[in-house]
Amino acid sequence: MTSALLAGSLPLFAALSFPALAQETEEEKESFENIIVTGTRMTNRSAADSPVPVDVISGDEFRQNSSSDVQDMLRTNVPSFDVNTQPISDAATIVRPANMRGLSPDNVLVLVNGKRRHRGSIISFLGGGISDGAQGVDISAIPSLALKQVEVLRDGASSQYGSDAIAGVLNFLLRDNDEGFELRANYGSTYEGDGDNYTISANAGFSLGTSGFVNVTAEVRDVEGTIRSVVRDDVAGMVDAGYLAQSDFSTINAYTNEVPQYWGQPDVEDDVKVFINSGYEFSDAAELYLFGNYGQRTVTGGFFYRNPVTEGSQRGGVYAGPLVDPLTGLEDPNGVHSVLVGDLDGVGVGGSCIAGIPIGGNGNVFPDPDFLAQVQADDNCFSFIETIxxxxxxxxxxxxxxxxxxxxxxxxxxxxxxxxxxxxAQRGSNRTDFFINNTINASLGPDTPRDFKPGGQEQTETLFNLNFVYGVDVGFESDLNVAFGAEYRKEEFDLFAGDAASFALGPLASQGFSSSSNGFGGFPSDTSASQDSTAFYVDLEADVTESLTLQAAVRREDFSEFGDTTDFKLAGIFHVTDDFRIRSAYSTGFHAPTAGQANITNVTTQNVNGVLIDQGTLPLSSAAGQLAADFIESQGNGRPDLGPEEAKNFSIGFSADIADMSWTVDFYNIELENRVALGANVDFLDALNFAGGGANYGSVSEALTELDSAGIIDRQNFIGLDDLSQFRFFSNSFDTTTRGIDVVGNYSFDAWGGSSRLTLAANYNETEVDDVGTLNPIGEGRVAAIEDLLPNLRGNISWTHTQGDFRTLVRANYFGGWDDTGNGVDDIDAEVLIDVEVVYSYNEYLDLVVGANNLFDTYPEENPSAGSLGQLYSEASPFGFNGGMYYVQARYTY
Known part of the structure; x- marks a missing residue:
């Protein structure tokens, strides 16, 4: 299957001039790396002279890490960037949501070679509170060896690049050498002996005559999962009572015999990535360029344990039955808890079955053997305690x-x-096809499969760009750089139906057994949604005097679904002296809801307090969504809507060169209003009753029929929703203010006959929820996560030293204190993790590397209630929970 990304986004100079690396001297290479292409459209702007802070990280520096995942490398190199391990997070396990400056993943813009990167296919419904409902870019699809350098613009840039550039911009510049070959083989493992991983990657450059190049990178990667959990309290009770043995654990989860429910790093298998970057210069007036990628991977995580017998822990809709008389097995409000029993030919048809198998015995975890035998002997009666x-x-x-x-x-x-x-021109797509194994569709009873394909999601984006830059002599120190252009962008979001069993409402549904594949229900049908936007921009920049540089930009963007928005930016830098510069910027920005957020439909049937309830996520723009909006508006708080988030960014800072040291310090303030949020559930029948003028319909189906007859609704717009009880939708909701300070410093010096460099990078960041919203207010738990789940203070200091054939790295990573209120863990202490790496140059072609991340095997604080769910460490830990990891690597360069 092929799908193409034909890119074209803003900066014209993102690839105007890429000299061959293989032909560069070290001095030329260092000089080039000081020139930036992010946040400016001038060809000779250096990071030190930029009106806004831009970090430049070379590819080699970026790759000094035990992990081969680009997101983990960013977390190490950029203190304001956070990404967590996602052990039990539904689809977020597959495409991990990442945060920059504590904001949502879709508040940071990602570029490759200066061109907008398409989003991932995953909407993170479980995003830890900070990323809930976000649909960000799948950064893990980029192989690190393909990178020449990474530029991180730490400022708002929506007027320059469009939607999402609120927290900043990540620009991944691909290698463009036209000769040479590099091969890397990496193996690593945790100190615990699990999490084995390997990466084999190669990069090669080829010339196209004397005027062009092709550069190709390929990577193969495999990461085994880890287990960082304890036996749950309810399971320990079952073991103590003799109901379970440890030998049963591998049967329960088909993954490990250590614990029945595992928390840990997910498995990543068959991870293959290929990137190509190429260009051919016909003349100064015409250079053709092309780049693209293909990648695939399989990611597998775990879910919660489905307890068959323990009161309070039994899985509803599968095992948990009603309170029953211990002598008859019939329902009794004063009885004992039971295991649910289904009548296969239907209640009231043929022979009857007891309501539930009473639980008793040692530890109160044993189903009554007489009643169990009775159910087993009757082919018309069924309970999952028989088969599982x-x-x-x-x-x-x-x-x-x-x-x-x-x-x-x-x-x-x-x-x-x-x-x-x-x-x-650009086209890109990201598709995920889900699977869930070792589960059931309980409503199908004994006929349920154990493995399911619930369907899939795909995000596809197409862009066309036309950009111009023209220099005008207006008497300034430099020409006035006038950049202008236009962009057309279309995005599509598709849902693909799962296999029939993954969403079926089986014959036992009416008896309290849950429908759909348990844990992740399938999509019942194919759906597709799209939106497009057209943008025009003007960007001005000039060195007004030898000491003063000013920049201004304005962008107008019109969305087919959300109307238009106009944003601007003013920025400048003043050279007080040759070695001391002050810079500041003010801008407005926006994030437009994605086609997926605006149009996703996902309906599943759940057993809530013993009652089957269809719960769903529906578009606000749908007929049902508009009925809900009418109903909410009637409460007097206004009408919910879905449109762009709006931001105001202000930054001020300085950069200074002192002897062999360079420093940058930047303060920022980001006010973000009308943030996109997934609201609380709306009772569908209440909304229909309101539409009927205060009617009192007996069911949703009756209401839809009556309202159609009265001409109030069109029944065709509500097909498939007759059983829907509750639903929610995306709308604009809450406001936040984010403030922080970035500090970056470098110091180069000679020591012990070699050369050394110290690098410091630190970030202080805090976010405050100013308004929880009135129409779709967010809850206290999400407020706590947004404000406290990430450390306010992050930083690292690195020392690199080169002497003879050896190069060494020592890096100290600081993670400030944080709270995980959702797991009952507050005031978690700060930690310092140490990374080390030693490189030995065996000859001019071969480097041998040994290193360790988290050298002293530091773990986050243990959850005080770890036994409740088996979760030993918080999954929100900013540095993970795998402990120390060592790695060895061989690098061959020719």
């Missing part, structure tokens, strides 16, 4: 496929001072 007596843990994951292709033409038309142009 030990309980089970579903194994959930997905097959992810990512493809992109960009093609463009750029050059210098010798008009006046030179008119530079860049015209490009």
């Amino acid at each position: 007596p030990t309980g089970f843990v579903p194994r959930f994951g997905g097959d992810n496929e990512d493809m992109a292709f960009t093609v463009g033409l750029r050059g210098d038309l010798e008009i006046g001072n030179g008119l530079y142009y860049d015209v490009s």
